[in-house]
Amino acid sequence: MESSFLHPITTAHYLVLSAALLLIGTIGLLVRRNVVVMMMSIELILNAVNVNLVAFSRHLQDLGGQIFAIFVIVVAVAEAAVGLGILIALFRNKETVQIDEIDLLKW
């Protein structure tokens, strides 16, 4: 029996979720000062993309979007690996992960 408050989840819901993730990621990148959290914010943005792609893929009954999403995941992993590597190199020299203490170059 269908209850009145349980609406089916439509593609539009997923698009709103994805827009929210994009916004949270952007705000996180702008206001947080810890580099690791900033990298997590970038991951959130890329996951917003994945939610979008998979939702559209299901809506359009087309597999292309899911394939694109797999590529986005791989790219996100590569970026995180390189990012953490750079962060470790920086930490060896400066002993900090706070972006406002990383100020040798004018920001």
Place this chain on the structure above:
Amino acid sequence: MSEFYTSTDHFVLLPALMLALFGCATLLFDFWVFPHEKQRRWLLLFLVLGEIFAGVAYWRQQAFLNDHGGVLTAFNGTLTVDQFALYFHWIFLITALLVGLISYRYFEAKREHHGEYYALVLLAQAGMYFLASGTDLVTLFVGLETMAVTFYVLVGFLRADPRSNEAALKYLLLGGFSSGFLAYGFSLLYGISASTKLSDIALAVANRDPYDPILYLALVTVTVGVLFKIAAVPFHMWAPDAYEGAPTVVTAFLAVGSKAASFALLLRLFLGPLEAARDAWEPLLIAAAILSMTIGNLAAVTQTNTKRLLAYSSINHAGYMLLGVVAGNATGIQGVLIYMLVYVFMTIGAFLILVALNRDETSGEDVDDLRGLMSKNPAHAIWMLIFLLSLAGIPPTAGFIGKYFIFLSLIESGRYVLAVIATVYVAVAIYYYLRLVKSMFVEDPEREPTPLAVSFGTRVALVVSGIATLLIGVYPEPFIRFAQQSFLR
């Protein structure tokens, strides 16, 4: 569906395969055959060989296109070789060769001469290949990220130098952010067209109102992502930091290679599938172009670090090239292509003088390090003068030819106000370039003049880029014809 890997697919993919193959071979040989620091110079040979093999493949593709006309498509329409793509492939090839030639002495002096460097240059170029040739959102995105991730590593290549680490980190954070935005825009474009192919997207975009919310959001996010990559204001913040902190040879590669590849992406997208929505994106690009010229020029005036100054100058050049895209007529596109070619030689030339100035006692990066260069090394001072005049756009150097076509296209398409603004900023730019010229020729050197020893590779690269800068300025016809046959469709 069609066959999985046809001979056409192979023919189209071959240059990228060669670049990736020699990149991986460099890593192996670095490890097995050349364990000693002094021997690593031989790895430059792999870069040169990789470029020669890729060059032969490009040459064969060019011959095929000349004979049969049209375009070559492969992998079910996801990769395309046309005159436009080949034009950019040649630019990437020249860039990588020139950068490779000036690199070995620089890294030996910094005691960070690792074989990975040549591998990364080759792999970054493989990424650029897919940016210029890709006609599918997935191919373009993966190509863009291959290039971007290798550049993050290259910028942070001086592991022991905190400034290099910091530049890499800032570039990574902002670069990752922009890639995310671009991918978000791509996902929306996929949503409205049910396909990742640019040709299908073109149909879907043409059937929609450009101010339709989803399409408009897609346009805005794609524009933001691309403007980040070409370092246009207001998304330029990473450029001065990354340019200053990176090893100077990498700065040259970043300033030229990354910008050329991003412009290839921009032209593919905005003059291809998104052309139908021109009304919606044109104001965004005009605003970015005017801001880039303003901020680029004004911020460059006060800089005391030459690499930072050249970073703002490259932001300024991005503004001019955007104006060519805005004009959108044949002259404009041709102008962007010629400007890009000119920009390669003059920018690499200017950075290469900084590399040559790099000594134990001076970094070659302060504006003061240029003081009295004329009495120390007249040849370098005169080459630098040519590059700076070209960057400022003064005839008879190549920079003038680039700017001339941009102005011409603005006037032809009736955008007189933009043409006036662009001309005024040329005058501002002359001021800060001539400041460098003055310190080279008029002021006295701080210390006893020490004669500069320059490596053979640097000398070759200097002469090539210097002669090209002059030649395009004095005798531009063949280059103009090359660009004319290269613009899209």
